[in-house]
Amino acid sequence: MAKVIAVTNQKGGVAKTTTCNALISGLSKMGYKVLGIDLDPQGSLGFSLGINIEEGVSLYEVFKGKATVQESVRQIDCGHFIPSNILLSTAELEFSHAGREFLLSEAIKDIKDVYDYVVIDTPPALNILTVNAYVCADDLIIPMIPEILSLLGISQIKETIENVQKYYNPKLNLTCILLTKYNKRAALTQEVADMTQKIADQLGTKLAKTTIRNSVAVAEAPAHGLGLLEYSPKATACVDYYNFVKELINGGL
Ligand SMILES: Nc1ncnc2c1ncn2[C@@H]1O[C@H](COP(=O)(O)OP(=O)(O)O)[C@@H](O)[C@H]1O
Ligand SMILES: [Mg+2]
Structure with missing residues (x-):
């Protein structure tokens, strides 16, 4: 059975995409079979992995029922990948039908267990695309920058996770908060360290x-x-x- 990991934070610039790239390349380096999925219409994860995201089948066509998921899967150096591009930016308006929260889990249900790990990048928003990632995921990782301003607004993400757990995916586990872009010289102030720990407690999770x-x-x-x-x-x-x-994989988290 594949383990599905989604990387999420409604703030941009906190290293979600970078963390996904690192997870995909790290897990593949360790010999695991990995499928990466980009749910961000900006398409930066696919781009960073060397994919031409403007051409060929993307997740959008799969969600629209115009292509099969197999047709959307690309080969990359570190496994397989399903790209997105700007077409997916209309998802909130376009996919308004019942069951729209399950678009991704339905799309990958027949292929996911070929893999050891599925890694999902999400947009900087708490929208229907993010919810699709949460519905699919076993584990959530929240990257954060150790700066006071970047730590605000966490109650919204908590509410979204709790709603998904309640209505769609009871097995969703908030695995950890990961502090990223840490500058050794600007010592982690006690204030930030305390606040990050408080957020982890509030969310019922731990700091990596x-x-x-x-x-x-x-x-x-x-x-x-x-x-x-x-x-x-x-x-x-x-x-x-x-x-x-x-x-992450040795069970420390
Ligand atoms: N550890 C790091 N050191 C230096 N730059 C980083 C690091 N992690 C991320 N960045 C940079 O920060 C910016 C935002 O990262 P990104 O992964 O795109 O964030 P997000 O997906 O959350 O918007 C990018 O320009 C990226 O290159
Ligand atoms: Mg990103």
């Missing part, structure tokens, strides 16, 4: 032991279309991400 440091390699990697841990395994952020993947 591993913290992801800042690295220039992270900004450079997408231009090369390679998995992050393939492109620059020795960069500090990549070493951290590899440790995080180990923490």
